[in-house]
Amino acid sequence: MELLSPADWAKQQVKSVQDYTIVAARSISSLFSPPHYFGDTTQQADLIGFGSLPIVVLTGFFTGGALAQNSADTLKRFGSLTLIGQLVSLGMVRELGPVITGLMAAGRNASGMASELGSMVVTEQIDAMRALGTDPMKKLVTPRVVSTVFMLFFLTIISDFFGVAGGGIVSAFLFGVDWHQYWSTAWQILVFQDVFLGLAKPVLFGFIIATIGCYYGISARGGTQGVGRATTQAMVTSSILIIMVDFFVTRLTMTLFGQ
Amino acid sequence: MAGPPVFAGEQKPAVRPSPTITLEFAQVSIGFEEKQLLEGVSFRLHHGETKAIFGVAGSGKSTILKMALGLLKPDSGKIFVLGEEITGLEEDELFELRRRVGIVFQESALFDSLTVRENVAFRLLEEGQLSDAEIEERVREALSFVELEHTVDMYPSELSGGMRRRVAIARTIITHPEVLLYDSPTGGLDPVTSNTIIELLVKQRDVYQTSSLLVTHRLQDAFTMGTHYFDRAANQMRPLPAGARVGVPMSFAILRDGCIIFDGNLKSLRETGDAYIREYIS
Secondary structure, eight states: OOOOOHHHHHHHHHHHHHHHHHHHHHHHHGGGSSOOOHHHHHHHHIIIIIHHHHHHHHHHHHHHHHHHHHHHHHHHHTTOGGGHHHHHHHIIIIIIHHHHHHHHHIIIIIHHHHHHHHHHHHTTHHHHHHHTTOOHIIIIIHHHHHHHHHHHHHHHHHHHHHHHHHHHHHHHHHHOOOHHHHHHHHHHTOOHHHHHHHHHHHHHHHHHHHHHHHHHHHTOOSHHHHHHHHHHHHHHHHHHHHHHHHHHHHHHHHHHHOO | OOOSOEETTOOOOOOOOOTTEEEEEEEEEEEETTEEEEEEEEEEEETTOEEEEEOOTTSSHHHHHHHHTTSSOOSEEEEEETTEEOTTOOHHHHHHHHTTEEEEBTTBOOOTTSOHHHHHTHHHHHHTOSOHHHHHHHHHHHHHHTTOGGGTTOOGGGSOHHHHHHHHHHHHHTTOOSEEEEESTTTTOOHHHHHHHHHHHHHHHHHHOOEEEEEESOHHHHHHHHHEEEETTTTEEEEOOGGGGGGSOEEEEEEETTEEEEEEOHHHHHHOOOHHHHHHHO
């Protein structure tokens, strides 16, 4: 592998950020000019949304269950086991639901987009599309961004629900917490900023997943090896960005709405 | 048709293209990652003419085609397509022009998730101006030209290399473009299949008088095109008598070290004294 000077490396990184920004901006601007690809958007929503449903349900359920198990011992020590519903509910809705769903969707969809678009690049299908008078940004990128943002929002709600349900089942069967009490405390603890924070995150995460996946896909070079590299980079970068953005959005919301 | 031969160092300066010139490169240069690929390339493609560009692998033949379609921008120089300078056009402005220019890619570049019907009809479906019945008729017509009507519901992965190349030709000609660009259409194919493809190119040239730019490293393909015509009555390609070959609208250009070192007709190519060209065509 060729060694780059620090200046060249820095230039390359700046150029990558610039190229990504252009892809992200064009994915949004394409929404405001025809043609619009409703069919492609629906198809992507089906692939991304319904395709991700099983993993989101399973990871949400077991994350809620694990959260309940870990919290139960500590709460018992203080005689506050009845608060377990609140803890699981807050943890899932504010933090774990969006992040786990985002990471699962990144693993499944960002890598999928990068490999699909990357394969199209190396087999000249993207060039063919341009040559046939179709803008790949409008036909391929925008439908993926719109459908990922839209579906991740609902997937997160489903994940939250199954997470709280998982926590409820663990609490009721392993720790003897009353099922109705669990659900009423889990529901009552939630206030506007919790729900706002929990539903704002998937919108941002969905945008990150789709734009990063598409960016690495259409930037793929170097045949099948390049496609493989793009797939890995898309998954790693989108996962890191999800965790980073999660931190900053949480901090921002806390500053705006208080603790 | 194809003007007098032009040798390296004699390339003419850029002038405004006349209506009979469908494609013109004027002192075009392009490089990638500090490596200069093409340097001051100039040539003209006249209406109804087929120009074959030869060159070794990596000499920039495919890059010429991509620049002619605006898929790549040159670093310097001007490119005129159908009388319009395209070098300064934005991607959106190029879409209208690309309706009038078709390209057949080296590896066909068919959309592998679409059927042959959807691939061939891609442009018409995107434009959305024709009814389903009209699109179906046009698809059948294009596939019948390449004699692949029976593959309409198949996927590209179910086709052989030669069939994929023919479907790519059908996809390109469905909108009857005024200029056709062929990127090594016979590359990697067996001699029989290559001959079928060349016959289709000759058919397109002689039946529709479409201007074409053919890049290839297979000399025999271009020579076949220069020495044959398409007999519509017999629906097959036939050799021309030696005396009638002058009238074939066919010219040849040779790329070397990023420059065009020869541009002329078959006769001048055979008579050239340039040692490199003589070795190349021998």
